[in-house]
Amino acid sequence: MGTKFIKTICPYCGTGCGLIIKVKDGVAVATYPDREHPVSRGSLCIKGWSAHEFIHHPDRLTSPLLRKGDAFQEIPWDEAIPMAVDKLRETAAKYGGDAVGGLSSAKCTNEENYLFQKLMRMAFKTNNVDHCARLCHAPTTVAMAQTLGSGAMTNSISDLAGAECILVIGSNAAESHPIIMGEIYKAIDRGATLIVVDPRKTAVVQNAKIHLPINPGTDIPLLCGMMKHIVDENLHDEEFVKARMEGFEELNEFLQLWSVKRAAGECGIDEELIRNVAKIYAKAKESAIIYCMGITQHACGTANVLAICDLAMLCGHVGKEHSGIYPLRGQNNVQGACDMGALPNVYPGYQSVSDSAIQDKFQKAWGAELSDKPGLTVTEIIGLAGKDIRAAYIMAENPALSDPDTSHVLESLKAFDFLIVHDIFLTETARFANLVLPGSCFAEKSGTFTNTERRFQLLRKAIDPPGNAKEDFAILCLLGSALGLDFSYNHPGEVMEEIALLAPAYGGIRFDRLERKGLQWPCPDSDHPGTQYLHKDRFTRGRGLFVIPEHTPPKELPDDDYPYYLSTGRMFAHYHTGTMTRRSPFLNREVEEAYAEINPEDAIHLDVKDGEKIKITTRRGSIITTARITKRVSKGCIFTPFHFTEARANMLTNPVLDPVSKIPEFKVCAADVRKESQDD
Amino acid sequence: MVVAVWSDKLIMLEKTKDIAKQILEEKKSDGVLGLMKSQWDIVQPHVFEKPEELDALVLEPKWLLAKLSMSILRSSPEDYRLAVICRGCDERALIELTKRNQIEKENLLTIGIACSKEQAAICLCDRPYPAKLDAGEIASGVDPFQDERVREFLIGNDKKRMEKWANVLKRCIKCYGCRNSCPVCVCEPCKLEDDVWVQRGAVPAEMITFHLIRAFHLSDTCVACGACQEACPVNIPLLYLQLSMRKTLNEKYGYEAGLDPERKSPILSDFLKEPETGREYPEWINSLREKDGH
Numbered sequence: 001m002g003t004k005f006i007k008t009i010c011p012y013c014g015t016g017c018g019l020i021i022k023v024k025d026g027v028a029v030a031t032y033p034d035r036e037h038p039v040s041r042g043s044l045c046i047k048g049w050s051a052h053e054f055i056h057h058p059d060r061l062t063s064p065l066l067r068k069g070d071a072f073q074e075i076p077w078d079e080a081i082p083m084a085v086d087k088l089r090e091t092a093a094k095y096g097g098d099a100v101g102g103l104s105s106a107k108c109t110n111e112e113n114y115l116f117q118k119l120m121r122m123a124f125k126t127n128n129v130d131h132c133a134r135l136c137h138a139p140t141t142v143a144m145a146q147t148l149g150s151g152a153m154t155n156s157i158s159d160l161a162g163a164e165c166i167l168v169i170g171s172n173a174a175e176s177h178p179i180i181m182g183e184i185y186k187a188i189d190r191g192a193t194l195i196v197v198d199p200r201k202t203a204v205v206q207n208a209k210i211h212l213p214i215n216p217g218t219d220i221p222l223l224c225g226m227m228k229h230i231v232d233e234n235l236h237d238e239e240f241v242k243a244r245m246e247g248f249e250e251l252n253e254f255l256q257l258w259s260v261k262r263a264a265g266e267c268g269i270d271e272e273l274i275r276n277v278a279k280i281y282a283k284a285k286e287s288a289i290i291y292c293m294g295i296t297q298h299a300c301g302t303a304n305v306l307a308i309c310d311l312a313m314l315c316g317h318v319g320k321e322h323s324g325i326y327p328l329r330g331q332n333n334v335q336g337a338c339d340m341g342a343l344p345n346v347y348p349g350y351q352s353v354s355d356s357a358i359q360d361k362f363q364k365a366w367g368a369e370l371s372d373k374p375g376l377t378v379t380e381i382i383g384l385a386g387k388d389i390r391a392a393y394i395m396a397e398n399p400a401l402s403d404p405d406t407s408h409v410l411e412s413l414k415a416f417d418f419l420i421v422h423d424i425f426l427t428e429t430a431r432f433a434n435l436v437l438p439g440s441c442f443a444e445k446s447g448t449f450t451n452t453e454r455r456f457q458l459l460r461k462a463i464d465p466p467g468n469a470k471e472d473f474a475i476l477c478l479l480g481s482a483l484g485l486d487f488s489y490n491h492p493g494e495v496m497e498e499i500a501l502l503a504p505a506y507g508g509i510r511f512d513r514l515e516r517k518g519l520q521w522p523c524p525d526s527d528h529p530g531t532q533y534l535h536k537d538r539f540t541r542g543r544g545l546f547v548i549p550e551h552t553p554p555k556e557l558p559d560d561d562y563p564y565y566l567s568t569g570r571m572f573a574h575y576h577t578g579t580m581t582r583r584s585p586f587l588n589r590e591v592e593e594a595y596a597e598i599n600p601e602d603a604i605h606l607d608v609k610d611g612e613k614i615k616i617t618t619r620r621g622s623i624i625t626t627a628r629i630t631k632r633v634s635k636g637c638i639f640t641p642f643h644f645t646e647a648r649a650n651m652l653t654n655p656v657l658d659p660v661s662k663i664p665e666f667k668v669c670a671a672d673v674r675k676e677s678q679d680d
Numbered sequence: 681m682v683v684a685v686w687s688d689k690l691i692m693l694e695k696t697k698d699i700a701k702q703i704l705e706e707k708k709s710d711g712v713l714g715l716m717k718s719q720w721d722i723v724q725p726h727v728f729e730k731p732e733e734l735d736a737l738v739l740e741p742k743w744l745l746a747k748l749s750m751s752i753l754r755s756s757p758e759d760y761r762l763a764v765i766c767r768g769c770d771e772r773a774l775i776e777l778t779k780r781n782q783i784e785k786e787n788l789l790t791i792g793i794a795c796s797k798e799q800a801a802i803c804l805c806d807r808p809y810p811a812k813l814d815a816g817e818i819a820s821g822v823d824p825f826q827d828e829r830v831r832e833f834l835i836g837n838d839k840k841r842m843e844k845w846a847n848v849l850k851r852c853i854k855c856y857g858c859r860n861s862c863p864v865c866v867c868e869p870c871k872l873e874d875d876v877w878v879q880r881g882a883v884p885a886e887m888i889t890f891h892l893i894r895a896f897h898l899s900d901t902c903v904a905c906g907a908c909q910e911a912c913p914v915n916i917p918l919l920y921l922q923l924s925m926r927k928t929l930n931e932k933y934g935y936e937a938g939l940d941p942e943r944k945s946p947i948l949s950d951f952l953k954e955p956e957t958g959r960e961y962p963e964w965i966n967s968l969r970e971k972d973g974h
């Protein structure tokens with residue numbers, strides 16, 4: 001066997017960069033950038049360049065494992081599949097189908113997500129299907145659907161380079177979405193103004209023209225203050241508002257509460273600066289807003305997104321090139337997992353489970369009776385373990401590290417009667433499983449991922465899964481068939497054909513059409529070229545709707561006992577729960593251990609030096625980690641990434657939920673910090 | 681006119697295919713590394729092993745293959761021979777790699793192709809053709825120092841230029857793409873992975889230690905292919921960083937990387953043995969000259 005080069009898609013973030021994997025004698029030995037890729041055009045970030053490194057790690061799961069007491073025992077597939085099916089069926093028979101929960105995966109392909117939700121919905125007549133989008137962009141889906149009619153990035157990544165003003169709120173794109181950051185620089189080189197709203201002095205901030213270091217959790221006051229000024233000075237796009245919007249009167253009335261002065265007081269930013277920023281954003285010919293977890297991971301996450309949509313619509317910066325609203329999606333296929341209906345309230349294509357016409361359509365197509373009752377979310381499925389939910393099937397998700405208030409999550413994972421975890425490593429979550437199914441990584445399967453700009457892209461199989469591990473698609477087909485469903489698909493392409501029939505927005509998606517550059521949905525029929533930007537002459541919901549963003553301060557603010565703001569997030573070399581990146585030597589060498597960032601003034605006060613151990617405590621628990629002293633965080637704030645199993649940031653985070661989208665408030669909680677004395 | 685350009689390109693492509701076919705048929709090499717266009721118009725590097733596969737060969741876009749050739753040869757049996765379809769910069773990079781014992785000369789064959797005038801203008805290339813040209817016509821190159829953007833970064837007010845550089849270098853996200861894609865950047869262990877110079881886990885990478893170490897390590901090997909700059913996700917004009925050093929070597933020592941396979945870099949050789957023309961010794965070297973009996 002010689003050397004082969006296989007084009008495929010990066011398994012890390014939602015940018016969806018193009019990779020070329022070099023395969024030598026069946027082993028993935030190197031990764032190169034794809035010069036012809038429409039988004040990444042021959043560049044990659046450090047994670048993309050290292051994408052092959054974890055694939056052949058000795059920790060990969062190579063056989064199904066069955067729990068025997070405290071240990072796992074390897075078993076063959078022809079025992080594993082019947083056992084999984086029996087246990088799930090038993091549970092459903094005893095407690096009803098709604099006692100079974102499924103967590104699908106933003107790391108898996110569209111076809112796998114489609115099959116997963118189909119399996120849960122058909123076999124158990126339950127809508128208890130969700131995935132980690134709940135923990136990142138659930139507010140986006142809800143708020144953008146309400147205001148615009150579609151919960152996805154309105155424009156394309158390449159559009160950014162042509163914007164005149166780019167407003168970044170709560171996104172550290174330079175570390176989390178570096179290739180998108182490249183487009184921002186292109187815009188700056190052409191004269192665009194970059195304005196960044198972030199309590200931290202991130203790498204994005206260092207390249208901004210204007211930085212607004214707002215108090216954590218005061219995005220709504222800032223955005224409302226800006227809107228108030230815009231309306232007062234007549235800087236908004238009156239024609240656009242008249243022709244295409246509804247709800248302006250109500251919004252305007254609400255804005256009367258938000259004088260620039262009040263806004264300034266709440267967010268700790270100079271009045272003049274707020275006015276100036278409002279003017280720049282409103283008056284630019286094309287303005288884009290980019291936001292990320294800094295907006296969504298709050299108990300008022302949905303309202304935050306509403307405020308962003310209101311601002312963009314008020315100024316007419318939606319529905320045209322180079323402008324729009326850019327929620328940056330985290331996981332490589334979190335967009336796709338949502339699109340495919342791995343959500344408790346919708347079928348593929350965001351079609352409501354409670355709508356009887358739609359229920360009918362799916363019942364006919366699938367030939368099974370389906371439930372019209374929306375299911376439970378990630379946090380509920382885990383939280384109700386052993387109570388309402390007796391058995392669960394978790395595919396390639398790691399709630400033991402990713403969900404808030406870890407101690408409770410760990411308790412819950414033990415409480416299931418039967419837990420099936422399907423993954424590529426024995427993750428922190430898989431350790432709690434009764435049955436572990438060894439799946440495939442991105443290089444070992446075909447299918448599609450949808451990136452953050454709605455682009456369906458082809459994943460091409462480069463090598464075989466290790467040992468007895470199987471392609472995820474094959475595992476789902478085996479389980480489905482064993483459950484008596486007609487899951488006799490030969491290839492993921494056939495699944496895509498079925499999806500196209502059932503979800504109008506993806507009606508024109510076919511594997512052969514995706515070969516060259518992929519296709520951006522909506523793509524309703526096989527001649528449709530895909531959609532570069534949404535809401536062109538008409539919003540998806542018809543008219544755009546201004547919705548009032550009610551401000552609720554963070555649920556837990558610093559007080560005497562817990563005097564610091566604690567915020568969590570990602571850093572450039574690692575990804576999410578670190579399952580892949582920490583097994584990648586080049587990435588792990590960059591950062592081998594957990595750390596927390598502390599402002600120099602606080603460090604003096606706490607008598608902590610750089611590199612010393614500190615203990616961070618919140619009302620949920622405490623972790624010991626290493627101090628990094630830096631002005632990137634303001635005085636009174638601490639930041640810690642959540643990639644590290646030995647210092648789980650989510651031991652600390654507050655599980656309070658946004659009432660609408662049910663996202664937990666990862667971004668703010670109150671904490672205490674102490675120097676950890678070396679000798680105890 | 682347009683038709684003529686196209687047909688020139690077609691002629692070059694057909695000729696390259698013929699040469700490559702002949703090489704495979706006569707078993708002069710075990711594989712030919714080039715670009716393959718699939719049924720769906722997807723272009724990617726490919727090792728052609730059978731003559732009939734070569735119908736899918738294409739020459740565009742510019743896609744540098746020198747570093748891939750090296751990695752293929754290194755991971756293949758000792759007697760594996762590879763032919764590489766290469767542009768001017770690719771050929772020069774391969775020559776540097778053989779000079780530095782990274783590739784065995786005997787295992788490598790090149791099929792040289794010429795770049796178009798347009799390509800040369802995009803690359804700021806002054807020599808858009810290989811020394812061993814097998815297909816295509818030589819087009820005129822450009823002098824990079826006439827380019828306005830280059831001049832902004834390299835000529836004139838030091839303070840302003842420093843600011844300009846600092847401004848772009850602080851964008852670096854430390855992807856290591858510049859290092860990874862540079863065909864002549866091959867030291868092991870890499871200084872950019874040395875804690876003494878480059879702090880782990882910190883972005884942006886420090887200006888002096890990261891970027892200047894990289895640039896200086898390549899000062900006499902850089903063939904100005906632009907791969908570093910093309911790989912940079914944040915549009916740092918990394919090629920410009922190399923141009924001044926290339927120019928100095930050329931002016932002071934009449935040396936250019938990748939041209940003469942026999943000539944050592946002046947940095948590696950003994951100053952005193954360098955040809956007289958155009959060279960300039962630093963002051964302190966006079967004492968050495970005396971010792972050496974000059």
Ligand code: SF4
Nearest residue numbers: 010012013017045048
């Ligand atoms: S930016 Fe995202 S998709 Fe692109 S290489 Fe990096 S991790 Fe992969």
Ligand code: SF4
Nearest residue numbers: 862902903905906908
């Ligand atoms: S231009 Fe850049 S990539 Fe090319 S040889 Fe010089 S330093 Fe290396």
Ligand code: SF4
Nearest residue numbers: 852853855856858912
């Ligand atoms: S390619 Fe650009 S961003 Fe990447 S390390 Fe080099 S200079 Fe930095």
